[in-house]
Amino acid sequence: MKAICATDLSAASEATIENETCLECLDRIGVEEIHLVTVIPSNVHAGMPGIDFExxxxxxxxxYRRVIENAGFDAKAHVVRGTPHRRINGIADAIGASLTVIGSRGKSPLENRVIGSTARNLARTTVVPLLVNRIERGADEPDVLRExxxxxxLYATDFSENAERAFETFSYLRHATREVTLVHVETPKDPSLPEDANPEARLSELATELENWGxxxxxxxxxxxxxxxxxxxxxxxxxxxxLVGSRGHSRLRRLLLGSxxxxxxxRANGNVMLVPPSRTA
Known part of the structure; x- marks a missing residue:
């Protein structure tokens, strides 16, 4: 399995790369090759006085590559130019990645919905499962919050096709998972099940599959x-x-009210893993 690790070389992104437990978790789910990707914005040029970003x-x-190789992974590095989320998605698609990982400091104490622009844009556009690794805020040398x-x-489902696709990731996550909480939210604004459906029974069926894996x-x-x-x-x-699918039943509602x-x-306090629709959907 190949994974993208997107980094802007900030302390937040470094925290994920250099955390031994995070790397061990990636190893347990079958990641063998990690591609480090950093994107130089298009408006930054090598000839700018006093600047050699590349x-x-x-x-x-x-x-970073040495750290990853010392942890037992094959490592490759990509320095590219352009719009970060577009280039990250492009590389993930080109190499056949199974996962993209990005560190994010999460919500600001002053603004409840502020996250890094690249993490936000990847959440909207990712072509492969995206793991947003939550990093401490306000620390000079931050660490991951939940390593x-x-x-x-916590698996959230509306029983849509893409929620089922997210559940399928347990086929490899199970090697590092000990406990799962399965959650369904009923809402009158956007009902996801027929009136005669039984969400408790459907969750129980999913729970049985996981319990069979211990x-x-x-x-x-x-x-x-x-x-x-x-x-x-x-x-x-x-x-x-x-763990959640990045699309649900109502595409129109997503456009009107946000995803x-x-x-x-x-807004989450911990890590979030988003699973997008199939590329052929």
Missing amino acids: DRRKQALTR HLFRRM IETRTAVRHGDPADEILAAEDEYEPTTI VSEDIVA
């Missing part, structure tokens, strides 16, 4: 706004990562 980035990537990336998962599970049906209730479940169960998954990326 050379500085190559030197930093060389150091056991996949140990305790994973401890619990289920919860909540009522209200999907993003609010998923985040309330995060506060209650304290997972290391929330639930993007809201979760912006």
